Amino acid sequence: MNKAELIDAVAGSLGHSKRDVTDIIDAFLDETKRAVAKGERVAVSGFGIFERAARNARLGRNPRTGETVKIKATKLPKFRAAAEFKAVVAGTKKAAPAKKAAPAKKAVAKKAPVKKATRR
Numbered sequence: 851m852n853k854a855e856l857i858d859a860v861a862g863s864l865g866h867s868k869r870d871v872t873d874i875i876d877a878f879l880d881e882t883k884r885a886v887a888k889g890e891r892v893a894v895s896g897f898g899i900f901e902r903a904a905r906n907a908r909l910g911r912n913p914r915t916g917e918t919v920k921i922k923a924t925k926l927p928k929f930r931a932a933a934e935f936k937a938v939v940a941g942t943k944k945a946a947p948a949k950k951a952a953p954a955k956k957a958v959a960k961k962a963p964v965k966k967a968t969r970r
Contacts, residue, residue: 886927896934903928 851859853875861871882892882900892900907923937943 894932896932898929898931898935901928901930902926 861868910921938945
């Protein structure tokens with residue numbers, strides 16, 4: 851499933867427009883990226899934890915020449931799946947069915963009182 855298919859599925863199950871769902875998913879992904887880049891953990895209950903991992907500098911080998919190469923230290927994103935997510939993937943637990951949202955109530959617009967023009 852790619853991002854467009856995810857947006858279609860969420861919009862269909864919740865009854866919201868694709869534009870609203872796209873904005874929500876984009877905002878979630880953007881905020882998650884920003885938090886992890888700062889070194890914060892983002893924990894989504896029942897899904898998993900997004901965090902930043904550090905990789906130390908090390909020596910590697912060029913596979914073509916066998917020459918030793920220095921590899922710089924770097925920071926990488928890391929994801930750890932929650933136990934509930936692992937159980938659903940393993941088939942030991944069924945995924946909760948998508949919740950149908952109640953249709954949004956439309957606000958009734960009140961009309962402003964009509965003022966009569968006065969003659970002079």
